[in-house]
Amino acid sequence: MTDPCLIRQKSTPLPLLPPPELPPDLEVLCSPELPPLKGIHSVIFDVYGTLFISAAGDIGSGDNEPHYSLDSLAREYGLSAEQLRGYFQKAVLKRHGELRGRSPYPELRVEELWAEFLEQHGHGNTMDKARELALRYELTVNPVYPMPDAEKTLGILRERLIPLGLISNAQFFTPLLFEAFFNAPPKNLGFDPELLIYSFELGEAKPSPNLFSPAVRRLKSLGLEPENALYVGNDMLNDISPAAQAGFKTVLFAGDRRSLRLREGESRVKGVRPDRIIRNLKDLPALFVPHGLY
Known part of the structure; x- marks a missing residue:
């Protein structure tokens, strides 16, 4: 049995858990009345807890939970x-x-x-x-399942010819989730092969800045500065902080209680704020005014 078939066979839908209320200073970043971000040419995603519901909230972090199967x-x-x-x-x-x-x-x-x-x-x-x-x-x-509207949102961005990327803590099976659930590998779903950055291939995990620097180099090779890219993730420490340090615009995905990581009290995220916050992936395309790259 191929890996994608095994993933499909062993996976069942997972419910979203309503996220907790956000602190007031973050809640304002959810407002649909905020002006759209300008100059965005590319969108880069985290995987676990962002594009895919993760029962553990992240890759390989569910070992302390009782899993009788x-x-x-x-x-x-x-x-x-x-x-x-x-x-x-x-x-x-x-x-x-x-x-x-x-x-x-x-x-x-x-x-x-x-x-x-x-x-x-x-x-x-x-x-x-x-x-x-x-x-x-x-x-x-660590069962996983696509986030609601994940495939639809990727399709909208692909139709707009917006280069897509992934920067994720990952293992060899992470890219196979796309084949299992979306019937195509990432490169056939609009993802730039040089913007597919996985921790297992680099030997380092987020929040290491070394996962973000290859994306910066690739964007610059396309004539884009980091601030032209939007990074979407669910973790203030592993996603928003290093992405902001790399110069990206950032979106915190706060759609699922199990995966939302505000990291309150963590000194490494002190003073870090995302540019926007969304609770549904379908709201992502409306956050920015797209500009064609080609």
């Missing part, structure tokens, strides 16, 4: 759900420790951890098996 997966390897979850948590901590010297925000490749697991448990160390196990584990502990 993990029992059946664990039994295939003679383990309990707690043992399988414990292996993964310890392996992640160990690998992060090994990588910490390279970056304060290291990123690993989960299939490598599961390849080690399979070898330790006598199941052979093949990367295909490791990838399948990694995907099955992720779909169990």
Whole structure:
């Protein structure tokens, strides 16, 4: 079974959870009476919690929640759900420790951890098996489903010939979500291949500025300055702050309680404000006056 088919088979619709009330200084940024942003030529998205509902609110962060369907997966390897979850948590901590010297925000490749697991448990160390196990584990502990109007919004932006991008904490299976749910890879949905920036490929995770600098270089190669780009994300620390530091205009997506991360009290977002806030992705195209790039 191909990875996109497995994603479709194991995925069911997830309900949105009403977001909490925003502080007054942020609530005003939701007003439809605010003037549209001008000069925007490209739109770059976060993935988990923005384009896709994420049961954990982010990639790989659902391990502390009870997921009873993990029992059946664990039994295939003679383990309990707690043992399988414990292996993964310890392996992640160990690998992060090994990588910490390279970056304060290291990123690993989960299939490598599961390849080690399979070898330790006598199941052979093949990367295909490791990838399948990694995907099955992720779909169990962190189910995902498209945000309402995500595909429609991408279609509207694509029809306007607006270059699209992704900057996301991600693993190998993240781009496959688009094939599974939207029936096409990102590059066929209007995303510029050089604006597809995933943490697992760079070895660093957000909020590292090193995920945003490749997008700045690509935009400049198209004759655009960062302020011509709009970055859309659900996390003030991982999305809005580094995007603003890179010079992008920013939109905080506050449509789902489980994924909204205001990070109140976090010193690294002190004084950071998005340019706009939306609760529905369908409201995004009206936020700015588009200008054709070509």
